[in-house]
Amino acid sequence: MYVILIYDISMIELRQGAKVSRNVFKICKKYLTHIQKSVFEGELTPAKLQKLRNELAQYLREDLDSVVIFKSKQKKGLDKEFWAADESEKTSNFF
Amino acid sequence: MESYFLFSSGELRRKDNVVRMTALDGRFKVLKIEVMRDLYLFGKASMNTDCLNYLAQSKIPVHFFNHYGFYTGTFYPKEANVSGNLLIRQVEHYTDFEKRLNIAQEFIQGACYNILKNLKYYRQRGKELDKAINEIQALEKMISRTVTIEELMGIEGNIHRVYYGTWTTIINQEVDFEKRVKRPPDNVVNTLISFLNSLVYTTCLSEIYVSQLNPTISYLHSAGERRFSLSLDIAEIFKPLLTDRIIFSLLNRKVITEKDFSKDSNYFYLKDKGKRKVLEMYNSTLDETVRHKDLKRNVSYRKMMRLECYKLIKHLLGEREYQALRKWW
Numbered sequence: 286m287y288v289i290l291i292y293d294i295s296m297i298e299l300r301q302g303a304k305v306s307r308n309v310f311k312i313c314k315k316y317l318t319h320i321q322k323s324v325f326e327g328e329l330t331p332a333k334l335q336k337l338r339n340e341l342a343q344y345l346r347e348d349l350d351s352v353v354i355f356k357s358k359q360k361k362g363l364d365k366e367f368w369a370a371d372e373s374e375k376t377s378n379f380f
Numbered sequence: 381m382e383s384y385f386l387f388s389s390g391e392l393r394r395k396d397n398v399v400r401m402t403a404l405d406g407r408f409k410v411l412k413i414e415v416m417r418d419l420y421l422f423g424k425a426s427m428n429t430d431c432l433n434y435l436a437q438s439k440i441p442v443h444f445f446n447h448y449g450f451y452t453g454t455f456y457p458k459e460a461n462v463s464g465n466l467l468i469r470q471v472e473h474y475t476d477f478e479k480r481l482n483i484a485q486e487f488i489q490g491a492c493y494n495i496l497k498n499l500k501y502y503r504q505r506g507k508e509l510d511k512a513i514n515e516i517q518a519l520e521k522m523i524s525r526t527v528t529i530e531e532l533m534g535i536e537g538n539i540h541r542v543y544y545g546t547w548t549t550i551i552n553q554e555v556d557f558e559k560r561v562k563r564p565p566d567n568v569v570n571t572l573i574s575f576l577n578s579l580v581y582t583t584c585l586s587e588i589y590v591s592q593l594n595p596t597i598s599y600l601h602s603a604g605e606r607r608f609s610l611s612l613d614i615a616e617i618f619k620p621l622l623t624d625r626i627i628f629s630l631l632n633r634k635v636i637t638e639k640d641f642s643k644d645s646n647y648f649y650l651k652d653k654g655k656r657k658v659l660e661m662y663n664s665t666l667d668e669t670v671r672h673k674d675l676k677r678n679v680s681y682r683k684m685m686r687l688e689c690y691k692l693i694k695h696l697l698g699e700r701e702y703q704a705l706r707k708w709w
Binding site for chain 1: 401
């Protein structure tokens with residue numbers, strides 16, 4: 286399934302927040318493509334998504350942080366447009 | 381699962397628990413380790429053991445290609461799915477001549493069927509191919525009557541000779557292609573065949589890696605040393621479906637023209653841009669799906685390679701006789 290993940294990490298407790306933010310970022314990178322500051326996208330199986338969720342759960346603070354997941358059964362049903370710079374290179378597997 | 385194709389030159393390193401390729405100009409690409417199936421390196425990349433260890437730990441084979449786009453080898457991580465039982469069966473079927481010939485014949489039968497399917501498709505589109513089809517059909521009948529592997533290989537050679545003879549008819553672009561020449565390929569079509577075939581081999585190898593089969597024991601090709609010949613066997617079935625069809629559409633749609641090649645010291649080889657076009661087409665073809673009758677769901681070409689491995693395993697274990705893939709769509 287096609288997934289878009291966005292997150293907000295609270296920086297109220299600066300020290301703690303920085304630590305969470307750093308780890309969440311590193312974990313998401315393993316599964317999804319980093320496209321904007323706190324936005325990731327990519328194709329995942331339900332099992333991989335669950336694995337990602339478990340990994341993130343170690344760090345996320347229930348009362349402060351939030352992670353939003355948009356799921357689509359297929360990438361086909363999802364139109365993607367670039368309104369300024371075209372950054373389609375980012376999700377390409379060719380480099 | 382995804383494959384990565386790296387053309388840029390630079391450095392591969394482990395960073396933040398992902399592998400990162402940094403090009404010489406500082407741009408980088410993060411390779412998502414959790415969803416990466418395999419890695420294809422076409423540029424000049426340097427890496428350290430840290431990175432290789434991490435790739436091995438994540439069970440990701442790395443395929444290397446040289447400057448000319450020829451396959452040079454694979455970094456094959458420690459076998460994760462081993463089965464002593466299956467290995468014994470695999471060897472048993474190799475040493476028992478009768479059993480070996482049976483499997484080898486089935487590979488050729490499948491390949492031949494798929495070749496005919498290609499030809500019939502182009503006949504339907506108004507190409508004059510009746511003579512070649514008849515010839516190949518005659519040869520097809522001889523496959524089951526062969527008694528040695530050499531004889532079988534001979535018939536396979538004849539089928540391919542007739543088949544390649546039709547290519548100038550099938551391809552709309554002006555190409556001088558008469559026969560298959562390897563090491564080094566001497567014209568546009570031969571170069572494309574060499575390049576795409578090596579890709580098919582590597583994809584098969586990646587799929588064999590996931591199955592329990594041992595890639596060094598093969599049936600049609602002699603189980604040589606220092607090479608994974610089982611992937612050559614399985615690739616035989618897929619070459620007409622992938623290599624040949626991709627070449628036809630690349631040339632007929634004029635995606636690739638003579639301009640994408642350079643001729644250096646008698647070599648014909650693909651320029652980077654050409655390689656990339658071929659690879660993009662190859663990668664998207666692998667992900668194309670068709671409805672599978674028995675499984676009752678859509679399977680991609682890549683998945684079909686895996687299924688081919690599973691069918692072979694079933695045959696080796698004596699559960700179900702092996703039937704090579706015959707294009708049913």
